[in-house]
Amino acid sequence: MRELSLHILDIAQNSIAASASIIEIYIDENSIQDRLTIRIADNGRGIPQHQLAQVMDPFFTSRKTRGVGLGLALFAQAAKGAEGELLIDSNVGAGTTVTATFRYSHIDRAPLGDLAGTLLGVIMLNPEVEVVYQHTCLERTLRIDTREIKSELGNIAINHPAVMNWLEGFVREGIDDLYGGE
Amino acid sequence: MKSLEELRELRAELEKEISARNSEGKPKIIIGMGTCGIAAGARDILQAVTQELRKRNLDVITTQTGCIGMCEQEPLMDVQLPGQDRITYGKITAKDVERIVVEHLINGNVVAELAVARLEEGGV
Numbered sequence: 001m002r003e004l005s006l007h008i009l010d011i012a013q014n015s016i017a018a019s020a021s022i023i024e025i026y027i028d029e030n031s032i033q034d035r036l037t038i039r040i041a042d043n044g045r046g047i048p049q050h051q052l053a054q055v056m057d058p059f060f061t062s063r064k065t066r067g068v069g070l071g072l073a074l075f076a077q078a079a080k081g082a083e084g085e086l087l088i089d090s091n092v093g094a095g096t097t098v099t100a101t102f103r104y105s106h107i108d109r110a111p112l113g114d115l116a117g118t119l120l121g122v123i124m125l126n127p128e129v130e131v132v133y134q135h136t137c138l139e140r141t142l143r144i145d146t147r148e149i150k151s152e153l154g155n156i157a158i159n160h161p162a163v164m165n166w167l168e169g170f171v172r173e174g175i176d177d178l179y180g181g182e
Numbered sequence: 183m184k185s186l187e188e189l190r191e192l193r194a195e196l197e198k199e200i201s202a203r204n205s206e207g208k209p210k211i212i213i214g215m216g217t218c219g220i221a222a223g224a225r226d227i228l229q230a231v232t233q234e235l236r237k238r239n240l241d242v243i244t245t246q247t248g249c250i251g252m253c254e255q256e257p258l259m260d261v262q263l264p265g266q267d268r269i270t271y272g273k274i275t276a277k278d279v280e281r282i283v284v285e286h287l288i289n290g291n292v293v294a295e296l297a298v299a300r301l302e303e304g305g306v
Contacts, residue, residue, distance in 0.1 A: 001221055010220050017248060063248075071217040114225070121228045125215070125246045152189050156196045159244065161236035166192055168232075170184035 003113025004038060004100075007075040011040045011098050012122050014071060016129065018044025018096065023122065024132040027115070029104065032138065036084075036104045036112075041097040047090040055088060075100055082109035116171040119144070120164065127159040133171075135178060142174045207264045209242050209287055214258035216249030222256035223275075230279035231259070242287065255298050261286050265303060272298035 020042035054060040061069030076086035084101035255272030262268040
């Protein structure tokens with residue numbers, strides 16, 4: 001994957017597959033400590049203890065149809081290649097948290113890429129799932145919670161095309177602001 | 183700046199327009215969002231779909247599927263019109279999305295040269 005935001009989208013798909021109703025995406029860009037942390041936490045069904053050791057194995061999947069599952073293995077590789085690591089914490093019935101760390105300035109650290117596209121994609125395809133997006137760049141933090149947006153929308157679906165259009169502007173402006181945009 | 187105030191105005195506008203959007207009898211777009219699909223560009227396809235629906239004000243269910251074992255054909259996008267066969271389009275680009283939306287979703291004609299599979303209505 002060319003962008004870390006694509007890994008985030010991929011891991012969020014795992015959450016959807018695990019029947020999560022809440023997905024929280026945290027991004028912390030700390031250029032002073034030279035650390036990038038990405039965390040995706042869900043309240044899905046969780047991974048049984050005996051499978052936890054296997055999920056990073058590309059030839060392990062919980063799927064019954066085919067025997068490969070590359071998502072976590074690829075994300076782990078992206079982290080390791082940038083002096084970071086990938087940790088998975090999971091409890092059956094409670095949810096799963098995937099945390100990836102990177103050396104922020106590492107030459108092989110993939111760019112974050114289109115984070116807005118990832119967030120909007122998850123919301124577009126899963127209007128019933130609540131998504132929290134919290135993105136920190138040093139002293140600035142952007143926090144978006146679909147529950148707050150939905151409370152303004154009443155019966156209108158959050159993935160109605162006109163709402164998505166508003167949301168896209170809202171998210172993109174919010175992320176631009178983090179990087180010192182006007 | 184996009185504000186919540188703007189969102190409230192939008193809601194009032196949409197509430198007038200939508201009296202009965204329900205999911206019965208709606209066309210469906212299904213995007214392959216497995217690791218293979220995402221790596222092949224599914225997010226761009228999804229963005230193109232979102233834009234088309236907005237541009238043409240279409241009421242469509244947009245949903246996802248995981249890896250279906252046709253990884254080499256990703257990105258995959260299926261279109262299913264109510265009561266008709268589900269058509270899978272493969273190796274599509276964001277540019278193809280507009281054509282599929284106009285020709286198939288709106289006008290009901292399968293775009294044969296981009297189609298890679300057909301799933302009969304009522305099938306699995």
